[in-house]
Amino acid sequence: MTIENLSSNRSFGGWHKQYRHQSESINCEMRFAIYLPPQTALGEKVPALYWLSGLTCTDENFMQKAGAQQFAARLGMALVAPDTSPRGDAVADDEGYDLGQGAGFYVNATEAPWSRHYHMYDYVLDELPKLVESLFPVSGERALAGHSMGGHGALVLALRNPERYRSVSAFSPIANPVNCPWGRKAFTAYLGGDTAGWEEYDASVLMRQATAKVPALVDQGEADDFLAEQLKPEMLEAAAAASDYPLQLRRREGYDHSYYFIASFIDEHLRFHARHLGL
Amino acid sequence: MTIENLSSNRSFGGWHKQYRHQSESINCEMRFAIYLPPQTALGEKVPALYWLSGLTCTDENFMQKAGAQQFAARLGMALVAPDTSPRGDAVADDEGYDLGQGAGFYVNATEAPWSRHYHMYDYVLDELPKLVESLFPVSGERALAGHSMGGHGALVLALRNPERYRSVSAFSPIANPVNCPWGRKAFTAYLGGDTAGWEEYDASVLMRQATAKVPALVDQGEADDFLAEQLKPEMLEAAAAASDYPLQLRRREGYDHSYYFIASFIDEHLRFHARHLGL
Numbered sequence: 001m002t003i004e005n006l007s008s009n010r011s012f013g014g015w016h017k018q019y020r021h022q023s024e025s026i027n028c029e030m031r032f033a034i035y036l037p038p039q040t041a042l043g044e045k046v047p048a049l050y051w052l053s054g055l056t057c058t059d060e061n062f063m064q065k066a067g068a069q070q071f072a073a074r075l076g077m078a079l080v081a082p083d084t085s086p087r088g089d090a091v092a093d094d095e096g097y098d099l100g101q102g103a104g105f106y107v108n109a110t111e112a113p114w115s116r117h118y119h120m121y122d123y124v125l126d127e128l129p130k131l132v133e134s135l136f137p138v139s140g141e142r143a144l145a146g147h148s149m150g151g152h153g154a155l156v157l158a159l160r161n162p163e164r165y166r167s168v169s170a171f172s173p174i175a176n177p178v179n180c181p182w183g184r185k186a187f188t189a190y191l192g193g194d195t196a197g198w199e200e201y202d203a204s205v206l207m208r209q210a211t212a213k214v215p216a217l218v219d220q221g222e223a224d225d226f227l228a229e230q231l232k233p234e235m236l237e238a239a240a241a242a243s244d245y246p247l248q249l250r251r252r253e254g255y256d257h258s259y260y261f262i263a264s265f266i267d268e269h270l271r272f273h274a275r276h277l278g279l
Numbered sequence: 280m281t282i283e284n285l286s287s288n289r290s291f292g293g294w295h296k297q298y299r300h301q302s303e304s305i306n307c308e309m310r311f312a313i314y315l316p317p318q319t320a321l322g323e324k325v326p327a328l329y330w331l332s333g334l335t336c337t338d339e340n341f342m343q344k345a346g347a348q349q350f351a352a353r354l355g356m357a358l359v360a361p362d363t364s365p366r367g368d369a370v371a372d373d374e375g376y377d378l379g380q381g382a383g384f385y386v387n388a389t390e391a392p393w394s395r396h397y398h399m400y401d402y403v404l405d406e407l408p409k410l411v412e413s414l415f416p417v418s419g420e421r422a423l424a425g426h427s428m429g430g431h432g433a434l435v436l437a438l439r440n441p442e443r444y445r446s447v448s449a450f451s452p453i454a455n456p457v458n459c460p461w462g463r464k465a466f467t468a469y470l471g472g473d474t475a476g477w478e479e480y481d482a483s484v485l486m487r488q489a490t491a492k493v494p495a496l497v498d499q500g501e502a503d504d505f506l507a508e509q510l511k512p513e514m515l516e517a518a519a520a521a522s523d524y525p526l527q528l529r530r531r532e533g534y535d536h537s538y539y540f541i542a543s544f545i546d547e548h549l550r551f552h553a554r555h556l557g558l
Contacts, residue, residue, distance in 0.1 A: 009539035010502065010531075016539055067346035067542065223289065252289075259343065260288035260295055 003135065006031070012073035013038035016063055021131065025122040026086050032128065033059040035079035037072050040137040047141035047166075047277040048078040048132065049270065052124065052150030054172075055182075056102045058083050062147075065259035071270040075279050078138045082128055084149070086117040098182050099189055105177075106153030107201050109190035118190060121201075125157055125164065143273035145169040147262060148226075152177055155203035155216065155236075162212035167276035169217040169269045171262050172224055176204040176235035183230075204232070207247070208239035216240075216247045217272045219265050221255030282414065285310070291352035292317035295342055300410065304401040305365050311407065312338040314358040316351050319416040326420035326445075326556040327357040327411065328549065331403065331429030333451075334461075335381045337362050341426075344538035350549040354558050357417045361407055363428070365396040377461050378468055384456075385432030386480050388469035397469060400480075404436055404443065422552035424448040426541060427505075431456055434482035434495065434515075441491035446555035448496040448548045450541050451503055455483040455514035462509075483511075486526070487518035495519075495526045496551045498544050500534030 006018040014037040023030040039046055049072070051062045059081040062068070072079050085091075085104030092113040094100035100114075109118035132138050144165045146154035151173025158168035177183020178198045187198045199205040207216075220233045227233075233249055240247035255261040282300040289295075293316040302309040318325055328351070330341045338360045341347070351358050364370075364383030371392040373379035379393075388397035411417050423444045425433035430452025437447035456462020457477045466477045478484040486495075499512045506512075512528055519526035534540040 009535055009537050010500070010533040010543070011539040012543045064344050064538065067349070069539075069542070070346070221289070254289040256288055258288050260290040260348075263346065263348070264289070264291045 011035065012069045014040065014069070014073050016069065018059065023123060023127060025119045025127045027117050028086050028088055028091060030083055030086065030123065031059055032080060032082045033063050034132065034136060035063065035069050035072055036136060037076050037078060039076040040078070043137050045137045045139040046076050046078050047143065047279065048080050048138045049143045049145055049273050050124065050129070051079060051081045052106060052144070052146030052153040053081065053084050054146070054148030054150050055084070056097050061259065065263065066266050067263045068266045068270060071267045075270060075274045077270065077274060077277065077279060078136065080128065080132055082124060085120060091117050094189070099186055103149065103186065105149055105186045105190060105201070106156060107187070107190050111190060111192045114190050120153070121157070124153065125161060141166060141277050143167045143277055145269055145273070146173070147171045148257065149174055149182070151218070152203060156201050156206060158214045158216070159203060159206035159210055160200070162214045165214050167215045167217070167273045169272060171219050171265070172221060172226070172231055172257055173203065173218060173233070173236070174231055176202060176232040178202045178205065179235065180230045180232060204235040204239045207236060207245050208242050210243050210245055213246055215276055216245065217269060218247065218249040219252055219269070220249065221252050221257065221261045223254050224257045226257055282410070290314065291348045293319065293348070293352050295348065297338065302402060302406060304398045304406045306396050307365050307367055307370060309362060309365065309402065310338055311359065311361045312342050313411065313415060314342065314348050314351055315415060316355050316357060318355040319357070322416050324416045324418040325355050325357050326422065326558065327359050327417045328422045328424055328552050329403065329408070330358060330360045331385060331423070331425030331432040332360065332363050333425070333427030333429050334363070335376050337381070340538065344542065345545050346542045347545045347549060350546045354549060354553045356549065356553060356556065356558060357415065359407065359411055361403060364399065370396050373468070378465055382428065382465065384428060384465045384469060384480070385435060386466070386469050390469060390471045393469050399432070400436070403432065404440060420445060420556050422446045422556055424548055424552070425452070426450045427536065428453055428461070430497070431482060435480050435485060437493045437495070438482060438485035438489055439479070441493045444493050446494045446496070446552050448551055450498050450544070451500060451505070451510055451536055452482065452497060452515070453510055455481060455511045457481045457484065458514065459509045459511060483514040483518045486515060486524050487521050489522050489524055492525055494555055495524070496548060497526065497528040498531055498548070499528065500531050500536065500540045502533050503536045505536055
């Protein structure tokens, strides 16, 4: 396995680094970014928060705009941000911003042409943490978070794999994708027309059925343009009520869908994860 | 005078807003961004830190990447970020990233074709604060800061107008532009071949002659790729020693020229300005 270091920036006494590697689960090169807090300088292993970004994003949006590194440095937590899809001329794509490259939706696609590379679910669940934990002073204690499409991904991965994550959080997640335009478009393409299979990738469906329960925190801006049509946090709340799920969902007056919203509350998310990671 | 609100995002209990207006000093439309902290919600007037960005930047880089809003919110300080040059099809430009649009160098250009629009010095010194203080709950207590080309601009404006600013700070400033490739290229184009006029825009020359003295803080990364050839902080240090100038210049081991560096120390810059602004 070859891995290439693309950039290194000192940040809050630690390091932000980008890497490119050949992914087995995705069948092409993938890029990710990692923030290693100062505690790792002496080889100390730290837990990691994996961050899944939203539509059109790469590994860079969160690392450049969320302002999370200062809190990760203080708490002693690594941050890992994968890209949001496979990329490249040989990778299937679509003209829409909400399908194809930059819009992997954290599923394992079963339909051609997407099934050749679009396996973001397996990549985030298995390959990326295995790689990170083998290369860096990062322990197997994991938390998961994300924004919008990445909030959907984080909730789905944690709900289906509660043994892998100590906690999960999301900003403005697509909470009920089987029931919104973004989700229906992506799932039709990636998973095919049989909607029964879609429910494995729907946080509201999964939370309603949950037995093992990863603590969950969700922040949703009330001035978010996508709130009513695409995000539907009320469906997640109803699911949590039905299964007595430990979900804390907060509506934030005046906040929108942007990184200005994420930056305003990222410290609370990192402290939430730090508590569950035993930091 | 017409001014158009282009965007509004809630941020740390305050507001980030972008505006476009017809600039008298620049003779075309200009865009700027402002962060209004929560203290202004009730109409309380707050002091402002004006931030000048570096080559290729717009009003957005600082607002999206520096993570300054959280500290501005806590301290009760507005942040104002102008664009780095005039823009548009009718505005002179150059193929290089270091001349023309995105590279105004905070001078008043005297040479054609630049002299028609490139008056960033007047814009930042007079027009922008006048506009901001007339439209928003922002007082006339001002501080000034910037990065790289903007660090040059901040130091020059404060050194030439000590009565206008309480404090000045810079990250990785172009400290002696008459003596580096970026500065010589820009000054030749904007100010002409007579180098005597260039010295009015050189922080190291001005600091050496300074009598009225605005307290200055400079941070410089030691792993900055531009350090030796373009930035030359040692010239600023020598000037400060010669005139007994209140300059604190810190070299930061391992840090580069990026916003990862700025974000790591922006809190110290805001607290420095807050002290001098009486916050």
